[in-house]
Amino acid sequence: MKDSISGQTSLRRRGWTRREWHYFWLGLIFASPWIIGFLIFTVYPFFSSLYFSLTEYDLFNAPRWVGMDNYKAIMKDHNFYKSISNTLFMAFISVPITLFSSLLIAMLLNFKVKGINYYRTIFYLPAVIPSVASALLWTWMLNPDFGLVNIFLRWAGLPDPAWLLDPQFTKPSLILMGLWGSGAGALIFLAALQGVPQTYYEAAQVDGANWWHRFWKITVPALSPIILFQLIMGLIGAFQIFTESYILAGGKSNGGSLGGPGQSLLFYAVNLYQEAFMNLKMGYASALAWILFIIVMLITLLVLKTSKRWVYYGGE
């Protein structure tokens, strides 16, 4: 052992051998499809969008340098603020709700009852349906007049809102749709739940811990890395929400502008799309994209930073 270690260090001093160089190049070649793709489709667009964000660019004429003008204009744009507040609403209200419901479903699906595999399949099914199809499906479900949701609410004697038409209820509608698809997150939680050693629960039970104690002191800490992962993915997803709004609130009903009744579904990505592809303001849209990038990065960093306090990794 000792010999090989000292041998390696002396090798490093001398530089790589031919063999090591060989493996280096071979490795590069095998990785090259990804490297080339990464350079062309990620690094290049990344930096060119930074450049475009400082120009006025309409796709046809050469970009014209305008410095920080786009960013200054964004700061004065009421659509920008509207889209930010709509998006933050989804990030801070929809994401925790969906997360909690996924966890709840996962725990239910973790019970050893007869036919549990069928239940698991049923709960996962909505995740298989493309988002466009599910959005269209929900426009029917949420139709205030003949939709299933309101038929049920009326039957139960509850108020039946005009869901997708009333600006106050459009975002809750989306949350409802999101809950329907929380089986996908539940599947990940379920896998993690099954990795929690039963011995913990048995030991706790012997000590007289009740259901709540076991959930709060064993399940949640054991799942905390997964919760963190789902939280970050959920937040990033919330900041990019587009399809549902585009399908539910698209075009014609609103005189050609996206964003739904009272712009209540004007999310950040929808506003960006509108500026880029309908108004042909690529520079302005690039600036919007960069602001989004910075916001998402800051929030992710913040979550990661605070996570040290509540995430437990096995072995620590």
Place this chain on the structure above:
Amino acid sequence: MMRKGSLWGLIFILLLAILSGCSGKDTPSSGKESGETKGGDSPKEPVELSFWYGWTGPEGEALEKLIKKWNDANPDIKVKGLSQSDYQKQLTAITGGNPPDVASNFGKDVVPWGERGAMMPLDDYIKKDNVDLGDFVPAALSSSQSQGKTYAIPIAMHVSMLFYNKDMLEKAGLNGPPETMGQLKEYIAKLSVKENGGKLQQLGLWPGVDAFTFSYSYGGSFYDADKKQVTPDHAGVKAAIEFGKGIWDQFGSKELDRFASGLGQYMSPQNPFFTGKYAMTIDGEWLPTFIKQFAPNLKYGIAPIPYDDNNPNLKNPGNVTTSVFYIPKGVKHPDESWKFLKWITEPEQMAEFTAAIGNLPTRTSLQTHEIYKDVPGFKEFLQYSSSPNLRSFPATTFSSEYMTEFSTQYNAILRGEVSVDEGLKRVKDKIQPLVK
């Protein structure tokens, strides 16, 4: 060393594969070209033009019929039609340097795209071939023109009129359609019915309907070209918005949303005007064709758009929109593209196409053409399309953005999120900086 050599060989092959993959698209066509010039007798090879149009279904078929007619008569220029209703794809194709040779679009996009260089100016061709632009309805042609350049030829135009349900008006004791905006307001009040504890059952006219059309009813204007000022706060525009707002507030957002949610699909027998949920509606020249198809028993009338009570000279106002054909920038055979474009907008072809799809022709010489005799509602619409008070939204580079923002703020005003003045100020603040 052998190993290293084989490694570089591998890299070389990889690069070759990538390069050939990129150029693969061109190889077959260039091969074909050289092959045919070698063996064929005719020195001129037929040019193939791709033609992207936005119509689908039976409307697309009507266009394909014309394309076939062209191909039969012109073996040297073969046109291939492609139904492509997503106009966004044209932008991608043009910027990618591989545009269709001729394409259709909405009139409102012509100047924004044209001035930015996505459409080829047609003036030289128009001059050379003596195309009589004077034959076109001015409001329709103006949407294709900017700063002395013509970027597209309008093939069809659309204008709205007031449709009214004769039975419902009779039941409410009203004689004939409303003529002025003041009368329209009274009609809406009389024709709207609430039942079951204030629930709206029937509406005179949907209040959010069309702020552009009503702006012209009040003599409104959206842009002052001389002063280079956008004028969403123009008195006429403001009057139209206040009109809509006044009706909206009679019922309130909550009740209107509830009512709207129970309304059926536009293109179906459940269209609210067909089922008597709306007593009146503002709609285009295609509606009579739909009525014939979906609600043949409906007793309806077509009337001019009401005008400002204080300005009788604004009689027969309206908002014109168009569908156009244009030649994208960077096409390979501009001369052939123009030949086809010119042919398809000639009176004969325009008549055939617009009559088939129930759209209005843009040429004044066609307004008395007998081909429209059997198109339902066209007697009224053709006559109306020559009204001097028709306007179209000012064609500028920022017009589509302007219309979007205007509609957005109009919606916010109706819902009481902003005041009329504040909403219009927002439009102005956002759009005015785009004026160059």
